[in-house]
Amino acid sequence: MDGRLIFKANKFVKKVLIITAHRKDRAPNQRFRFEQYLNFFEENGFHCKISSIISANDDKILYQEGNYFKKGLIFFKAILKRSKDVLLRNNYDLIFICREGFLTGTTFFEELLHKAKAPIIYDFDDAIWHFDVSDANKKFGWLKNPGKTARLISMADLVFAGNHYLADFAHHYNDKVTIIPTTIDTDEYKPFLFRDSKIICIGWSGSITTIRHFEMAIPVLKELKEKYADRITFKVIGDGNYKNDSLGIYGISWNKETELEELSHIDIGIMPLPDDEWAKGKCGLKGLQYMALGIATVMSPVGVNTEIIQDGVNGMLASSTKEWVDKISMLIDNVDLRRNCALNGQVTVEKNYSVKALQSVYLAHFQNITAQK
Numbered sequence: 001m002d003g004r005l006i007f008k009a010n011k012f013v014k015k016v017l018i019i020t021a022h023r024k025d026r027a028p029n030q031r032f033r034f035e036q037y038l039n040f041f042e043e044n045g046f047h048c049k050i051s052s053i054i055s056a057n058d059d060k061i062l063y064q065e066g067n068y069f070k071k072g073l074i075f076f077k078a079i080l081k082r083s084k085d086v087l088l089r090n091n092y093d094l095i096f097i098c099r100e101g102f103l104t105g106t107t108f109f110e111e112l113l114h115k116a117k118a119p120i121i122y123d124f125d126d127a128i129w130h131f132d133v134s135d136a137n138k139k140f141g142w143l144k145n146p147g148k149t150a151r152l153i154s155m156a157d158l159v160f161a162g163n164h165y166l167a168d169f170a171h172h173y174n175d176k177v178t179i180i181p182t183t184i185d186t187d188e189y190k191p192f193l194f195r196d197s198k199i200i201c202i203g204w205s206g207s208i209t210t211i212r213h214f215e216m217a218i219p220v221l222k223e224l225k226e227k228y229a230d231r232i233t234f235k236v237i238g239d240g241n242y243k244n245d246s247l248g249i250y251g252i253s254w255n256k257e258t259e260l261e262e263l264s265h266i267d268i269g270i271m272p273l274p275d276d277e278w279a280k281g282k283c284g285l286k287g288l289q290y291m292a293l294g295i296a297t298v299m300s301p302v303g304v305n306t307e308i309i310q311d312g313v314n315g316m317l318a319s320s321t322k323e324w325v326d327k328i329s330m331l332i333d334n335v336d337l338r339r340n341c342a343l344n345g346q347v348t349v350e351k352n353y354s355v356k357a358l359q360s361v362y363l364a365h366f367q368n369i370t371a372q373k
Contacts, residue, residue, distance in 0.1 A: 014093040014370055016041070016048040017085065019101045019113070023052045025256050026059070028207070029125050029182075030098055032285055033162070036185045036355050037362055044363055046094070051085050053078040053103070063208065078102060082109040089116035093370050096121045099128060100152065107151050114155045119369045122152050125162035125182055127281025129169065153177075158369050162283040163304040180362065181304075182283035184292040185355045191294030191346050192264050194339050200228075200332050203235035203266030203295075205286055207254065211239045213279075216272040220324040221247055227325075228332065237262050266295050267338070268331050272324070273300040284308045288353050291315065291345030296331050296338045298324065308353070312337075314344035 020030055038048050054062060054074070061070045082101060086109060089095070095118050101109045114120060129149040153159055154173040160180040161167035170177040202221065204214045214236060224232060225247060236242055240253030252262055263269075269290030273279040280303040287308060290297040297315040299305040309315040316327040331338045351357060 013045050013047045014366075015091065016046050016094045016096055016366070017089070017092040017118075018048050018050045019085065019095065019097045019110075020050055020052045021099065021103060022054050022059075023056065024050055026054075026056075028285055032182045032184065033098065033123055033125055033160075033180075034096070036183065037359055040355075040359050040363065041366065046363075046366055048096075049092075051081065053081050075104075085109070086112040089113050089118070092116065092118045094118050094121065094366065096123065097152065097156070098123050099126075100148065105148050107148050107155075110152055110155060119157035119372070120155060121158045121160060121365070121369065122156035123160040123180070124149065124153075124166060124170075125281075125283045127166065127169070127278050130278050130281075158365065160365075163281070163307075165280045165303055178365065180358065180365075181353055182285050182288065183353050183355050183358050184288050184349050186292055186350055187355075189260070189289065189292040189349075191292070191342075194294060194342055195267065196335050197267055199231060199233060200267045201233045201235055201265050202268045202270060202328065203237065203263070204270050204272075205254075205259075205263060205289060206238040208239045208241075211236075211242055211251075213272055213274070214242075214270075216274065217270055217324065218244065218247075219321050220272075220328070223321070223325045224328060224332075227329065232332065235262070235266055260293070263289065263293055263295070266290070268328060269295045269297045270328075271297070271299040271305070273302040273305070275300070275302050275319075279303060284353075287315070288349055291342075292349040292354075294342045294346050296341040297345055298327050298331070308348065310344075310348075313341070314348045315341050 022030060024035055025031060041048055058074045061067045062074060095113055095116060097110060097120060101113065129147065150173050153170050156174060157176065159170045159174050159177040161170050161177055162182050163179065167177050167179050206214060221234060234247055234249045236249055236251040238254045239251040242251030243249060271286040273282060282303050284304045287297050287299045287305060298318055299309055299315065301317040301319055306317065309317050311317045318324040318327045
């Protein structure tokens with residue numbers, strides 16, 4: 001009998017090894033790409049094991065400056081973890097690699113996993129073939145190899161790309177590419193009761209590494225503050241160290257347990273992005289979160305955002321500072337417009353970007369690829 005199969009409830013269950021950097025419930029790309037489907041996979045015959053290499057304690061060290069000795073220990077521990085995965089590679093029916101198996105430019109471990117009996121699905125949701133490194137680890141930038149993405153794509157039996165821009169890149173190296181958009185679990189992200197608030201909260205949700213995108217909106221927020229004074233407030237979720245005294249902004253650290261509560265105070269959600277190659281690969285997560293919760297949304301017309309948003313119907317698109325000020329002002333002044341954008345945005349997510357809308361598609365790919373090899 002094939003050791004890769006588990007006997008459960010009188011049926012055989014296929015085993016899936018999921019290779020990730022972060023533990024469950026930690027990284028947005030993991031949470032909104034595949035973690036939301038784990039229970040569904042389990043119910044339909046796929047038992048998934050997540051193999052991550054960065055613990056909660058490692059997080060505190062890895063994204064701070066210095067601590068080079070401790071970072072070296074994290075690196076060594078990751079080698080041991082991935083070596084174990086390689087040794088056990090033939091115990092699985094499917095190997096799913098999220099972005100990369102190791103945090104440096106090497107594809108050594110993925111090359112060894114590629115030799116397993118199991119097929120490999122490679123999943124990515126950012127333009128990670130472009131160089132990008134956190135400020136805390138710029139000294140280690142030389143360890144990165146953006147070109148590894150092409151190699152990982154070429155090794156895969158199937159590639160999941162988060163949008164058309166990413167899929168176009170992947171098609172240069174692999175013919176078996178399908179678009180699986182980043183999705184929202186609408187059982188968890190239920191819309192808030194719409195408020196006709198006298199004081200409007202303009203909010204942004206992100207992370208320490210993307211706070212620079214929020215700062216693009218500072219000139220816009222300053223103009224809006226001059227225009228509306230105490231009629232508006234601002235909220236930043238994701239970087240507890242961020243502050244802007246002139247606008248009265250004091251960032252809140254991201255916490256999964258309090259995320260929805262913090263988002264519930266936002267009336268208008270913003271997602272500013274630079275119009276560059278990295279941003280074109282983004283999958284619109286922030287905007288989708290706002291929309292699912294019934295929050296009127298304004299996004300930069302970059303990448304997939306132009307597919308998600310129908311300007312003036314289910315949200316707003318804005319490029320220049322003037323456009324941002326004008327569009328947000330329209331939402332502040334016109335409660336019916338704000339309500340309609342919020343309601344239509346919610347419908348868009350449910351129809352095109354929800355777990356319920358994509359789970360059968362996702363499962364079919366798992367079933368087909370494991371049946372073929």
